[in-house]
Amino acid sequence: MSIILGHMDNISGFNLDKMEVKLVEGKAIYQLLTNNGLIGVNDLIGRELKIHFDKEINCTNCGKKIPKTYSGGYCYPCSIKLAECDMCILKPETCHFANGTCREPEWGLKNCMIPHYVYLANSSGLKVGITRTTQIPTRWIDQGAVAAIPIIKVGTRLQSGVFEKLLSSEVNDKTDWRKMLKGDNAQIDLQSSRDELFELFGDDLDDLENKYGSDQISILENEPITEIEYPVLSYPSIVTSMTFDKQEVVGGKLQGIKGQYLIFDVGVINIRSHTGYKVHLEL
Ligand SMILES: [Zn+2]
Incomplete structure (x- = not known):
């Protein structure tokens, strides 16, 4: 169940993670996990939404505060330690589990084997x-x-x-x-x-x-x-990419969601690539 948002509700600081997705009767349904629970992102389409970056990034594995992420959401030490950050995840044909060199054999057993x-x-x-x-x-x-x-x-x-x-x-x-x-x-x-x-x-x-x-x-x-049908009111003819690495506030009128992107009237943002970024929402 997602939270039903009123018109003036704001969502206090939480660390971004990829949107949770499911397919219901051929339609993509998106939810975002916050400290206040799951928000139904589809419900926000057509509304003004601002996402404020709180200028804090936390490793999604160990929680440590970091200046930038590696491997999409991790601190550097975690990125060289975890199997899920290994090069073989991007190039699965190079999986080296059979050589006994998997960084985390137990993880490999559950996720790759x-x-x-x-x-x-x-x-x-x-x-x-x-x-x-x-x-x-x-x-x-x-x-x-x-x-x-x-x-x-x-x-x-x-x-x-x-x-x-x-x-x-x-x-x-x-x-x-x-x-x-x-x-x-x-x-x-x-x-x-x-x-x-x-x-x-x-x-x-x-x-x-x-x-x-x-x-x-x-x-x-x-x-x-x-x-799969995506909840999109209108697609952009020119795709302008927005990121918290360049601006503190991202948002506008939410036009839709596709992939892991929020599509605003002023540009798009990839939510997944900001995994670990602490933000709050202004609705
Ligand atoms: Zn870490």
């Missing part, structure tokens, strides 16, 4: 990506995808990375966030795109299936497409 999906999505165009099976559809909403479909199920993060790298020779693996925020997604038939990739990479997919074993790899030929 578990089933993953390779998926196709329409974020700023066709892209390939990977995610833990438990992170669907969260991952897709975080990326601002308007549609997505799992195409391969694999046993580990490493395997998902190997498949993704293979397919990324043909399909983009990054989202152009400016384009994503303009909202003019071309229609993409994800099922046809999947079938074309399976056709094109048939031999390579067979080789990888033989390498890892058919108990680890499932080629998914019939998954349904998930479509």
Whole structure:
């Protein structure tokens, strides 16, 4: 349950974290965790909202006050200690768990040595990506995808990375966030795109299936497409990015939410990239 906000309520200082997302009847629902509880961000669309940076940043792991964040929300010592900040998270095909060198083997067991999906999505165009099976559809909403479909199920993060790298020779693996925020997604038939990739990479997919074993790899030929509608009144034609590293107050009239971005009439802000920034809200 989120707090119902009155017209004049303000929310006192709290550390930003990525918005919590869920998909309800095809619509993306966003909530922000504050010290006053969860706020339903969808309810703020169309209203004036100012986010004030309290000029304090705290490591999201150890809570220490820091001048800047590393790896998206951490102090430097945590960023070189935690497995979730390791380079192999960005390049899953380099997972080194099997070598016994995972920074936190227990974390790796729970987060990487578990089933993953390779998926196709329409974020700023066709892209390939990977995610833990438990992170669907969260991952897709975080990326601002308007549609997505799992195409391969694999046993580990490493395997998902190997498949993704293979397919990324043909399909983009990054989202152009400016384009994503303009909202003019071309229609993409994800099922046809999947079938074309399976056709094109048939031999390579067979080789990888033989390498890892058919108990680890499932080629998914019939998954349904998930479509996602975002709460946006109007998309910007020019995307102006705002950050607390350059301005103390961000806000205006909230036009919508897509991915992890708040879209204001005066520009956009990526909430996730300000993880650990202490802010208060003026409504
Ligand atoms: Zn720390």
